[in-house]
Amino acid sequence: MQFSILTDYFGTYMEGFRGTILSSLLALAGSFLLGTLIAVFRISTARGLRWFGTGYVEFIRNIPLLLVVYIFYYGPSAFGLSLDGFTAGTIGLTVYTSAFIAEAIRAGIAAVPKGQTEAARSSGLTYVQAMIHVVLPQAIKLVIPPLGNQFINLIKNSSVLTIVAGLDLMYFADIVNSDTFRTFDTYVFVALFYLVLTLPLSYVMRVWERRLQR
Amino acid sequence: MKKSWKLLSVMMVVALFILAGCGNNGNNAGGSNAAAGEGGLAAIKERGKLQVGVKFDTKLFGLKDPSSGQVEGFDIDISKAIAKHILGDENAIELKEVTSKTRIPMLNNGEIDMVVATMTITEERKKEVDFSDVYFQAGQSLLVKKGSPVKGLADITKDSTVLGSKGSTSVKNIKEKVPGVTVLEFDNYQDAFTALKTGKGDALTTDDSILYGMAAQDPNYEVVGEPFTDEPYGIAVQKGNSEVVKAINDTLAELKSSGEYDKIYEKWIGKAPAK
Numbered sequence: 001m002q003f004s005i006l007t008d009y010f011g012t013y014m015e016g017f018r019g020t021i022l023s024s025l026l027a028l029a030g031s032f033l034l035g036t037l038i039a040v041f042r043i044s045t046a047r048g049l050r051w052f053g054t055g056y057v058e059f060i061r062n063i064p065l066l067l068v069v070y071i072f073y074y075g076p077s078a079f080g081l082s083l084d085g086f087t088a089g090t091i092g093l094t095v096y097t098s099a100f101i102a103e104a105i106r107a108g109i110a111a112v113p114k115g116q117t118e119a120a121r122s123s124g125l126t127y128v129q130a131m132i133h134v135v136l137p138q139a140i141k142l143v144i145p146p147l148g149n150q151f152i153n154l155i156k157n158s159s160v161l162t163i164v165a166g167l168d169l170m171y172f173a174d175i176v177n178s179d180t181f182r183t184f185d186t187y188v189f190v191a192l193f194y195l196v197l198t199l200p201l202s203y204v205m206r207v208w209e210r211r212l213q214r
Numbered sequence: 215m216k217k218s219w220k221l222l223s224v225m226m227v228v229a230l231f232i233l234a235g236c237g238n239n240g241n242n243a244g245g246s247n248a249a250a251g252e253g254g255l256a257a258i259k260e261r262g263k264l265q266v267g268v269k270f271d272t273k274l275f276g277l278k279d280p281s282s283g284q285v286e287g288f289d290i291d292i293s294k295a296i297a298k299h300i301l302g303d304e305n306a307i308e309l310k311e312v313t314s315k316t317r318i319p320m321l322n323n324g325e326i327d328m329v330v331a332t333m334t335i336t337e338e339r340k341k342e343v344d345f346s347d348v349y350f351q352a353g354q355s356l357l358v359k360k361g362s363p364v365k366g367l368a369d370i371t372k373d374s375t376v377l378g379s380k381g382s383t384s385v386k387n388i389k390e391k392v393p394g395v396t397v398l399e400f401d402n403y404q405d406a407f408t409a410l411k412t413g414k415g416d417a418l419t420t421d422d423s424i425l426y427g428m429a430a431q432d433p434n435y436e437v438v439g440e441p442f443t444d445e446p447y448g449i450a451v452q453k454g455n456s457e458v459v460k461a462i463n464d465t466l467a468e469l470k471s472s473g474e475y476d477k478i479y480e481k482w483i484g485k486a487p488a489k
Contacts, residue, residue: 082412
């Protein structure tokens with residue numbers, strides 16, 4: 001192991017690390033909101049919304065993430081628009097992850113006893129109010145463990161940005177590699193940077209899960 | 215009891231990492247020791263096949279024809295000549311795809327005997343591999359959409375965005391020539407060219423030899439300005455493998471004296487080599 005790579009290229013690594021963190025945070029917030037919306041669509045009583053939600057989840061979930069990112073990177077040029085690699089990659093990541101989050105949340109909502117909705121509706125709440133005030137708060141609690149897994153996956157998946165020159169950790173690691181030719185060492189340090197993000201997250205998730213089980 | 219299990223599993227993971235690190239060092243050491251045996255001339259002859267790392271995505275030099283599955287180009291013709299010289303049969307050859315990023319690791323892992331992949335000879339790379347004589351003289355230039363305001367290196371400023379390929383010397387060069395310029399690096403030239411076509415940058419930079427291939431592929435794009443660097447291409451082998459370097463240099467000398475080199479050059483580049 002050549003630790004001098006880490007010290008010599010620390011600035012380069014950090015630049016990528018910042019990119020990965022920023023992209024992951026944006027995609028995390030975005031995919032949570034979008035995923036919740038799609039989940040509500042999927043169990044909606046309105047047939048159009050339900051079909052849209054199901055179509056969205058099945059389409060996005062069953063194509064590779066890389067393809068989703070390509071769509072947002074190369075696709076807009078057909079309309080005379082152009083997104084940079086970071087933006088296109090983060091949007092792609094958001095859309096892709098939201099499909100999985102939608103499934104997790106839908107499962108959570110399904111696990112909330114039907115009586116809860118019925119009680120809320122019969123006390124005068126509309127469907128949307130019942131969702132927001134009664135069902136979703138309970139469902140979210142149930143889906144925290146699977147959501148945590150999705151967020152860890154999201155951080156790891158953000159490495160896809162490198163393909164579209166998205167200025168993330170992997171992108172800069174490739175540059176360090178082409179400078180040093182020390183392939184193995186270069187990427188071991190990359191693994192450490194990802195672990196710095198994912199290990200605490202999985203620890204927090206485990207503690208949270210245990211508290212909920214009590 | 216539960217605690218000790220946890221401790222054990224953590225230790226196992228750590229141990230795994232350390233082992234992986236040692237294993238790699240062991241391999242590296244083995245690789246350089248084996249240079250004389252593994253990638254050496256005797257080993258190639260014993261195998262009866264020359265394993266060459268070439269580009270599969272670079273028009274004129276190494277491009278895989280999707281309909282026939284054949285890889286063709288200047289680099290391939292040179293590789294065949296080397297195979298003929300060493301093994302007496304120009305088809306006793308196995309072509310493996312490399313990119314600018316993977317070619318040195320693959321060579322040093324022993325997956326390929328030599329790299330014939332538009333690779334510029336640099337001092338830095340000489341520390342990692344040994345090079346043959348120059349087999350192609352290229353220079354870095356710019357590819358732009360026809361009608362672009364960029365007419366040459368002088369039009370590239372620190373507000374410009376230039377596209378390139380990861381691990382290539384051209385990316386480092388442009389950063390030196392135009393300090394502060396934004397450079398976006400892609401995994402291969404096809405991705406960089408697609409990025410140029412979809413408006414991700416003002417110009418694509420690499421060796422003119424590769425840019426002419428792209429311009430031949432899409433007439434809406436042209437190479438502008440004079441070449442602004444000297445890029446001598448060499449064939450790389452594992453360090454210390456002087457026998458193979460000699461065999462390659464002998465082949466190149468033969469090709470040049472017989473006039474075969476000029477023929478191959480004209481076949482792909484479309485003009486006679488500059489003397």
